[in-house]
Amino acid sequence: MAIEPVRRSFAILEALSRRPHATLAVLAGETSLPRPTVVRLLGTLVELGYATQVSRSQGYRLTDRVLALAQGIRFIDHLVDIAAPHMQRFTQDHGWPLYLGSISHRAITIRYSTAAESPLSFERTALQRRSPILSGALGRAWLAFSTEEERRAILRDLGVRYDAKLATDFARIRRDGHAFSVVTRTARLQGIAVAIHRNERVLGCxxxxxxxxxxxxxxxGARYGAPLTAxxxxxxxDVASE
Structure with missing residues (x-):
């Protein structure tokens, strides 16, 4: 359930992001919030450094501090730029399609894929497709190679108890160096995934x-585990050297 003050704060931020600056009247009208509420929220945003008052007539605008909120997104773009040529060469050499994913709100989101370039692909695109964390190869690799603190936080957010079976599964994945999707007997497709990690931090999978x-x-695993890990x-x- 949404926390109302947070929802209202983001409504103000979104309204400000749509124009160079905005007055109290404009913000109140666009967000359907009472004027006193807009004044209080703007005061908080100004105090935190995310907004500033331009003038009485022009109203308020966002500051460049809001750009820091998108650091994670910018890093994903940077990771895609670095990973793409390596992934393309892998697909050229081995034929199979590759998928780069990052964790996003209780799932793994596909950020880049070589499916369109693969002669063995069964789909032309997969961008922004969401994969389950617990059963998908990408999510299982992410959990296995995360720090213990991050792993527990992700599972807690999913409402999943971190029991002995999961701990054994993740230990096996770390030992093998790769994870497989949990699929039904009749499933036609399977996935094998590895983690891109640096200094105990998972950057992507x-x-x-x-x-x-x-x-x-x-x-x-025998044929592609080592090449995928490499x-x-x-x-x-390459990410660390940039």
Missing amino acids: ISMRFTRSAMSEATA LARTIAI
């Missing part, structure tokens, strides 16, 4: 999706 008729998990390591090094 890469998965390769393949048809189960083409190979088993054991074969996929790919992730190269990307992590």
Whole structure:
């Protein structure tokens, strides 16, 4: 359930972001908030450094401090720029499509894919598709290679108890170096994923999706586990060197 003061604050921020500056009357009209409420929220935003008063006639505008709120998004774009050529070469060499994902609001969101360039792909695009954390290869790799603190926080946010079975699963993934999706017996597709990590921080995860008729998990792990791990390591090094 949304916390009302937070919702109202973001309504003001969004209204201010749509124009160079705005008066109290404009903000109150656009957000449908009472004028005294707008005044209080603006006072808080000014005190925190996210807004400033231009003048009595022009009203308020956002400050460049709001750009810091998008640091995570900018980093994802940076990661995609670095990872894309490496992923493209992998797909050219091995044929299978790759997917780069990052964690986003209780799921893994696909940020980049070589599906359109893969002769073995079963889809042309997957951008912004969301993959479940607990059952998807990307999410399982993320959890396994996260710090203990982050892992527990993610599971807590999902409402999942961190029990002995999950701890054993994650320890096995760390030992193997890669994770597989949890799929039903009749599922046609399977995924194997590795984590891009640096200094105990997971930057993103890469998965390769393949048809189960083409190979088993054991074969996929033996054949592609090491190349995928090397790919992730190269990307992590390139990110750190930028």
